[in-house]
Amino acid sequence: MPIVEVTVIPVGTESTSLSRYVADMQRILEQAGESIRYQLTPMSTIIEGDLSDLLHVVRLLHESPFAGGANRVCTSVKIDDRRDHHSSMEQKMQSVAERLRSS
Amino acid sequence: MPIVEVTVIPVGTESTSLSRYVADMQRILEQAGESIRYQLTPMSTIIEGDLSDLLHVVRLLHESPFAGGANRVCTSVKIDDRRDHHSSMEQKMQSVAERLRSS
Amino acid sequence: MPIVEVTVIPVGTESTSLSRYVADMQRILEQAGESIRYQLTPMSTIIEGDLSDLLHVVRLLHESPFAGGANRVCTSVKIDDRRDHHSSMEQKMQSVAERLRSS
Amino acid sequence: MPIVEVTVIPVGTESTSLSRYVADMQRILEQAGESIRYQLTPMSTIIEGDLSDLLHVVRLLHESPFAGGANRVCTSVKIDDRRDHHSSMEQKMQSVAERLRSS
Numbered sequence: 215m216p217i218v219e220v221t222v223i224p225v226g227t228e229s230t231s232l233s234r235y236v237a238d239m240q241r242i243l244e245q246a247g248e249s250i251r252y253q254l255t256p257m258s259t260i261i262e263g264d265l266s267d268l269l270h271v272v273r274l275l276h277e278s279p280f281a282g283g284a285n286r287v288c289t290s291v292k293i294d295d296r297r298d299h300h301s302s303m304e305q306k307m308q309s310v311a312e313r314l315r316s317s
Numbered sequence: 318m319p320i321v322e323v324t325v326i327p328v329g330t331e332s333t334s335l336s337r338y339v340a341d342m343q344r345i346l347e348q349a350g351e352s353i354r355y356q357l358t359p360m361s362t363i364i365e366g367d368l369s370d371l372l373h374v375v376r377l378l379h380e381s382p383f384a385g386g387a388n389r390v391c392t393s394v395k396i397d398d399r400r401d402h403h404s405s406m407e408q409k410m411q412s413v414a415e416r417l418r419s420s
Numbered sequence: 421m422p423i424v425e426v427t428v429i430p431v432g433t434e435s436t437s438l439s440r441y442v443a444d445m446q447r448i449l450e451q452a453g454e455s456i457r458y459q460l461t462p463m464s465t466i467i468e469g470d471l472s473d474l475l476h477v478v479r480l481l482h483e484s485p486f487a488g489g490a491n492r493v494c495t496s497v498k499i500d501d502r503r504d505h506h507s508s509m510e511q512k513m514q515s516v517a518e519r520l521r522s523s
Numbered sequence: 524m525p526i527v528e529v530t531v532i533p534v535g536t537e538s539t540s541l542s543r544y545v546a547d548m549q550r551i552l553e554q555a556g557e558s559i560r561y562q563l564t565p566m567s568t569i570i571e572g573d574l575s576d577l578l579h580v581v582r583l584l585h586e587s588p589f590a591g592g593a594n595r596v597c598t599s600v601k602i603d604d605r606r607d608h609h610s611s612m613e614q615k616m617q618s619v620a621e622r623l624r625s626s
Contacts, residue, residue: 219463221498223597226539229518230595233512237519254507254516255461256509257498265379265418269372276368276396279620285401286539288532290599291394292427292463292496296328298388299437300416303462306439310460313443322566324601326494329592332431333492333607340622344448350552357619358564360528366571389436391429393496393601395530395566401539406565409542413563416546431605473584475578482574482602491607497600499585504594511620 215302216295218268219258222275224284235279242274253303262303265295318405319398321371322361325378328388338382345377355408364405368398421508422501425464428481430490441485448480450484459509468509471501524611527577528567531584533593544588551583557587562612571612574604 224235239259243252250271252262259275261268276289294301327338342362346355352365352373362378364371379392397404430441445465449458456469456477465481467474482495500507524587533544548568552561559572559580568584570577585598 217462217569218469219461221522223534225532225541226537227535228537230502230535232534233515233519236516237523239426240516240520241523253462254513255466256423256512257458257466257500258461260461260463265376269376273368273372276398280400281446284477287396287429289394289396289398290498291392291396293390293392293394293405294463295379295392296389296436297383306462307460309437309439310442310446313439317447320565320584322564326431328431328438329434329436330432331434333605334618335431336618336622338621340626343619343623344626356565357616358528358567358569359526359562359615360569360603361564363564363566395599397566399539404503409565412540412542413545413549416542416588417549420546420550471582475582479574479578482604486606492605493602495600495602495604497594497598497602499598499600501585501598502595503589 215262216265216268216293217267217301217303217306218261218272219292220261220272220275221258221290223288224279225286225288227284235282235284238278238282240274242278243271246271251303256276260303318365318395319368319371320404320406320409321364321375322395323364323375323378324361324393325382326391327382328389328391329389332359338387340384341381342378345381346374349374354406363406371396421468422471422474422499423507423509423512424467424478425498426467426478426481427464427496428485429494430485431492431494433490441488441490444484444488445481448484451478452477457509466509474499525577525602525616526610526612527570527571527581529581529584529602530567531588531600532597532603533588534595534597536593537613544591544593547587548584551587552580555572555580560612569612577602
């Protein structure tokens with residue numbers, strides 16, 4: 215399963231606070247159904263799922279601030295896609311924790 | 318027109334040289350047709366077009382190193398999407414040049 | 421306090437697993453002292469502190485895979501720096517949670 | 524020589540146009556001296572130099588919109604650092620061009 219990290223920045227919003235836009239994106243993710251799993255961090259939203267589903271959700275998140283009144287949006291996306299091995303958000307965290315314990 | 322910047326990094330490739338993979342991506346872009354325009358920089362590929370076309374091309378570029386033998390690919394994408402004003406790669410460069418001249 | 425998100429990718433490592441390198445970076449952060457706070461996510465490391473301290477730590481993290489044998493490293497960094505308002509990792513999460521509750 | 528790609532986004536600026544801020548950054552780069560080389564693209568600024576010089580310049584660029592009145596700045600940085608081989612902006616472009624010719 216590929217994992218994606220998304221940060222969406224509306225430009226020209228007058229307010230420096232972006233939490234309203236982040237909350238809108240969380241609501242989109244809540245309604246995105248069980249095909250994806252997601253986690254909010256202080257800097258991004260991390261989403262796990264099938265690549266087609268992920269790119270579809272990235273587009274919804276990118277469109278979201280326009281619906282909220284923004285006229286320019288800068289979105290950055292990182293895709294981590296490993297195909298020789300099962301990968302998940304938990305499995306990645308666990309691999310690092312095991313390395314730290316075993317050293 | 319939104320503009321997208323893409324960097325694709327295959328992981329676990331033995332060689333530190335990635336030019337083979339970048340050349341593969343250039344060939345994909347050459348065949349992508351006239352709906353998109355693109356430009357290679359020393360760090361990324363910049364593509365301009367309709368958002369659906371761009372996300373489709375991003376996916377093709379992300380898949381490309383897997384076809385070339387890679388088992389893990391980390392792709393980063395930046396989308397700059399301005400909807401109150403016509404935007405293009407040339408227009409953005411020109412705006413900055415005009416600011417520099419007029420100061 | 422600015423907040424920084426860092427992802428470090430060694431290139432040409434033979435193995436597709438990067439957990440060894442991520443564990444090395446966690447050890448660097450453990451020893452970085454109390455001037456910074458950090459949090460590992462499945463995609464990045466998020467660090468909070470004074471901007472000079474953050475850039476110093478980013479450099480240590482970027483150097484870390486070279487010490488572990490890598491010959492090429494691609495590091496990506498996002499800095500979120502808000503100066504009109506106290507900002508922290510917890511405060512950013514809380515603002516979003518409050519927006520979601522109040523709607 | 525490591526190569527760095529920088530994008531600086533001021534948040535809460537009222538205007539969706541950012542060319543004023545990009546022009547300010549170009550002026551900083553013009554004055555940065557001969558220890559670095561740089562190139563503006565439609566999405567980023569690419570800079571080549573010693574890693575310490577690069578991180579110093581990244582900080583100046585990140586501070587620049589604050590001096591221009593912004594209260595929040597989101598900066599993203601990509602570092603490509605290859606140490607087994609001489610690397611430069613031109614050399615990277617040339618490697619890809621050679622691959623494309625030879626196929």
